[in-house]
Amino acid sequence: MPVNRNALIRYKTIDACLRNRRRRWTLADLIGKVSDTLYDYEGMEKGISRRTIQADIQMMRSDKLGYNAPIIIVDKKYYTYEDPDYSITNIPLSDADLSRMTEAVEVLKQFKGFTHFEHLNGVVQKLEGHVYASGHGQQTIIDFEKNEYLKGLHHLDIIYEAIVNQVVLDIKYQSFKARSASHLEFHGWWLKEFKNRWFVVGTKTGVAAPLSLALDRIISITLNKDKLYQPNGSGHTPETYYEHTIGATVMDLRPSRVRIAVRNEHIPYVLTKPLHKSQQVVESGAGRTVIELRVVQNFELEKEILGFGEGMEVLEPLKLRNRIRDRIRKAAELYSAE
Numbered sequence: 001m002p003v004n005r006n007a008l009i010r011y012k013t014i015d016a017c018l019r020n021r022r023r024r025w026t027l028a029d030l031i032g033k034v035s036d037t038l039y040d041y042e043g044m045e046k047g048i049s050r051r052t053i054q055a056d057i058q059m060m061r062s063d064k065l066g067y068n069a070p071i072i073i074v075d076k077k078y079y080t081y082e083d084p085d086y087s088i089t090n091i092p093l094s095d096a097d098l099s100r101m102t103e104a105v106e107v108l109k110q111f112k113g114f115t116h117f118e119h120l121n122g123v124v125q126k127l128e129g130h131v132y133a134s135g136h137g138q139q140t141i142i143d144f145e146k147n148e149y150l151k152g153l154h155h156l157d158i159i160y161e162a163i164v165n166q167v168v169l170d171i172k173y174q175s176f177k178a179r180s181a182s183h184l185e186f187h188g189w190w191l192k193e194f195k196n197r198w199f200v201v202g203t204k205t206g207v208a209a210p211l212s213l214a215l216d217r218i219i220s221i222t223l224n225k226d227k228l229y230q231p232n233g234s235g236h237t238p239e240t241y242y243e244h245t246i247g248a249t250v251m252d253l254r255p256s257r258v259r260i261a262v263r264n265e266h267i268p269y270v271l272t273k274p275l276h277k278s279q280q281v282v283e284s285g286a287g288r289t290v291i292e293l294r295v296v297q298n299f300e301l302e303k304e305i306l307g308f309g310e311g312m313e314v315l316e317p318l319k320l321r322n323r324i325r326d327r328i329r330k331a332a333e334l335y336s337a338e
Contacts, residue, residue: 006038010048010056011067013037015088017079018071024078027053060088150196152215158223159200159215163188168205168227172219181219186211187230190238194248194300201241203230210234210241212248246276247300258293258301259315266311275304290315302327 013034017025027050035047057079060069070082162169169188174181185205192199198215205227242248244255259282262270267289271281276293283290295301297320305312305324314321 006042006044007056009038009041010034010053011060011065011088014053014056014060015069018069018081019087021080021084024074025080026077027079030079150198150216152198152218155215155218155221156191156198158221159188159191162223163190163200166229166231168224168229170222170224171213172221173213173217174219175214175217185224185227186213189232189236192238192242192248197248199248201238202232205230208234209252210236210250212250214248244278244294244296245298245300246295246304247298249298249300251296251298253296255294255296256317258295258297258317258320259290260293260305261288261290261313261315262308263288263311266308270308275301288313 014030017023017030017033023029031048031050031053034053035044038044038048057071059065060067061071062068067088069088070086071079072082074080159169161167169186171184171186172181173184186200186202187205188200188202189210190201192201192212199212200215201210201212203210241250245251255278264287270279270289270291275291276295278294279291281289282292297317302320302324305314306327314324
């Protein structure tokens with residue numbers, strides 16, 4: 001049952017009142033306190049009705065929200081908790097709750113690279129401790145792929161801050177192919193993660209074409225609040241930008257039809273985890289299945305194909321087939337000398 005914000009404020013206010021046993025609370029007292037709190041938090045000038053507070057008390061007493069609050073009336077007039085230690089904030093977790101929270105903790109822990117989310121560290125630690133204690137030492141059952149030793153993760157925070165606040169970045173950058181580093185003023189649009197490697201996408205000052213920078217190739221980075229930020233004027237979103245691309249390298253090329261023959265012992269892996277959303281089966285026969293993609297030919301596409309070794313054969317286009325053939329031949333030469 002969904003609970004709106006005002007209802008939660010009312011429940012928490014009633015709970016705070018009933019936990020304060022130095023005062024005796026009549027229904028009128030509760031109405032007044034809840035009305036004052038809603039005015040302070042929400043600016044609501046209209047008071048709360050007697051009927052609303054009575055319904056709130058019944059809801060708290062019930063198990064609809066899992067509260068089962070032991071609210072009693074003393075001397076037919078004063079409301080209190082029968083258990084002096086009770087609070088709606090101390091509700092024990094069910095096994096299902098523990099399972100969901102354990103999974104949520106594992107997800108939150110993936111944001112360690114963002115010091116912007118540093119305030120989550122304490123929350124995660126508390127959740128871990130509570131889940132561990134309540135779960136009787138149950139081990140983690142979800143293990144996410146991660147590489148905490150990847151270079152450049154410490155840049156995530158400043159880049160995230162710059163994108164959110166639309167601030168220009170001064171970056172010293174050296175690609176794998178460059179002989180020396182270069183300086184650029186960069187206007188970030190979004191962060192992209194692909195197979196544990198992070199990229200920032202945006203533009204250089206004075207250049208309209210989008211650019212993707214690998215965080216592990218950034219030598220230094222600082223905020224430049226004196227420069228005017230160039231917002232994303234391309235109309236691209238991550239969904240449209242990577243529409244015809246495998247991985248993070250987007251090239252200014254039209255997508256082309258790629259046909260690949262997959263040996264049948266490998267086809268279950270390709271069908272359950274498609275190389276690209278455009279993938280479709282166009283032919284099935286003895287020993288192999290032919291799939292077709294409509295993608296831009298880039299380095300990541302070649303890596304995916306080569307990763308299957310003898311399990312894949314590029315049929316077309318011929319240029320891609322020849323390039324894969326040459327790379328396999330060079331790889332084979334490394335072993336032929338033995």
